[in-house]
Amino acid sequence: MAFLVGTWLGLKEARRLGLDPDALVSVVLVTLVSSILGARLLYVIEHIDEFRSDWVSVLALWHGGLTLYGGLAAGTIGGLLSAKRFGLPMWNVADALTPSLALGTAIGRVGCFLNGCCYGRPTHLPWGVVYPPDTFPSLEFGTQPLHPAQLYFAAFGVGLFAIFWAVRKRPDPPGVHFWLFVAVYGLGRVLLDLTRAYEPSAQVFTLGAVSVSESQLMSLALAMFAGLMIHRRSRAPRGPVVAPAIPA
Numbered sequence: 001m002a003f004l005v006g007t008w009l010g011l012k013e014a015r016r017l018g019l020d021p022d023a024l025v026s027v028v029l030v031t032l033v034s035s036i037l038g039a040r041l042l043y044v045i046e047h048i049d050e051f052r053s054d055w056v057s058v059l060a061l062w063h064g065g066l067t068l069y070g071g072l073a074a075g076t077i078g079g080l081l082s083a084k085r086f087g088l089p090m091w092n093v094a095d096a097l098t099p100s101l102a103l104g105t106a107i108g109r110v111g112c113f114l115n116g117c118c119y120g121r122p123t124h125l126p127w128g129v130v131y132p133p134d135t136f137p138s139l140e141f142g143t144q145p146l147h148p149a150q151l152y153f154a155a156f157g158v159g160l161f162a163i164f165w166a167v168r169k170r171p172d173p174p175g176v177h178f179w180l181f182v183a184v185y186g187l188g189r190v191l192l193d194l195t196r197a198y199e200p201s202a203q204v205f206t207l208g209a210v211s212v213s214e215s216q217l218m219s220l221a222l223a224m225f226a227g228l229m230i231h232r233r234s235r236a237p238r239g240p241v242v243a244p245a246i247p248a
Contacts, residue, residue, distance in 0.1 A: 001107050001111075002103070002104035002105075002107040002108050002111075003028070003032050003104065005100070005103060005104070005107065006028070006097070006100030006101065006103065006104045007025065007028050007100070009099055009100045009103065010024055010028060010096060010097045010100045011024060011025070013096035013097070013099070013100075013168065014096060017092060017096055019088055019089075019092065019093065019096065020086075020087075020088065023083075023086040023087065023088050024088065024093065024096075026082065026086055027079055027082045027083050027086060027088065027093060028079075028097075030078050030079065030081075030082035031075045031078055031079035031082070031097075032075075033078070034074045034075050034077065034078025034079070035071035035072070035074055035075035035078070036066070036071065037074060038070040038071050038072075038073055038074020038075060038078075039066035039067050039068065039070040039071030039074070040066055040070070041070055041074070042067040042069060042070025042071075042073075043066055043067040043070065046067060046202075046214075068105075068108075069215070069218055069219075069222070072182075076094075079093070079094070079097070080093075080094065089174065090174075090175075091173075091174035091175030091178070091233065091236075092174045094174075094175055094177075094178035095168070095172075095174060095175065095176070095177040095178050096168075097178075098164050098168075098177045098178045098181045099161050099164045099165045099168060101178075101181065102157055102160035102161040102163075102164055102181060102185075103157060103158070103161040104157075105153070105154075105156075105157040105160075105185070106153075106154045106155070106156075106157025106158045106161065107154075107157075109150045109151070109153040109154040109157060110150070110151070110154050112150040112153075113148065113150035113151055113154070116131055116132075116135040116136055116137055117136065117150075118149065118150050118153075118196065119131070119136070119137040119146055119147075119149060119150070119196070119197055120146045120147025120148060120149030120150075120152075120195045120196055120197060121146060121147055121149075121195060121196065121197045122141060122144045122145065122146055122147075123145055123146060123147045123195075124145070125145075125147070127148065128144075128145025128146055128147065128148075129145060129146050129147075129148045130143050130144070130145055130146070131146070137197075140197070141197075146197070147195040147196070149192065149195045149196040149197075152192050152195060153189075153192055156185075156188050156192060160181060160184065160185065160188075164177060164181055173233050173234055173235070173236040174233065174236060175229070175233040175236070176230055176233050176234060179226045179229040179230045179233060180226070180230055182222060182223070182226040182229075183222075183223045183226035183227055183230065184223075185219075185223075186219040186220065186221075186222040186223030186226060187219070187220075187223045189215070189216070189219040190216050190219045190220055190223075193213060193215055193216050193219070194210065196213075198211075198213045198215070202214050202215070204217060
């Protein structure tokens with residue numbers, strides 16, 4: 001659903017910017033495949049002990065096991081390279097797809113909530129969620145109410161979509177909107193991950209009562225890298241808003 005909705009929005013932006021919609025669809029397909037492969041690869045690396053006795057299960061995507069940042073990194077690389085390959089301006093394509101990416105993270109997190117993965121830590125808040133028996137959250141926490149961390153992430157994604165959809169027509173240097181999204185998402189995840197439960201092996205160190213996870217360190221590093229890219233892309237010429245060459 002995230003890719004279908006994202007593709008539809010991306011095509012609307014492509015027409016507005018005068019980009020070739022057929023070429024953009026090809027870029028989206030490459031991004032889709034790259035994202036899935038990257039997300040699976042990072043998950044396997046992080047859980048390598050689970051696969052040592054059965055390497056064939058690495059291909060069993062239907063059993064679950066995808067990591068968002070692996071998909072984001074591989075999808076970004078695959079998308080940018082394919083945009084260049086199909087004759088599209090890379091950073092304009094990245095900006096055109098940024099609202100789709102933000103909304104896609106929201107839709108994906110709703111899927112996490114329905115699947116019962118990426119669940120939260122125990123909470124006494126009135127909206128805490130108790131998961132059905134025999135689900136992963138119930139096996140770990142029983143009937144304790146848990147933060148609906150996936151829905152926090154989903155709401156965050158919707159908010160980012162609203163922001164980047166509203167500013168999409170600003171004639172900023174190409175690539176700035178994409179890297180600004182990456183920076184804000186990374187910083188937001190550092191905070192939102194405080195509500196999410198992680199296995200002990202994912203905890204890097206503890207600051208007082210707060211456990212810092214690998215994901216939070218990756219998010220912070222990604223936000224810092226995105227900040228450098230924003231600075232670099234801000235030096236690029238500010239392109240005028242492109243008049244639509246294809247009827248919407």
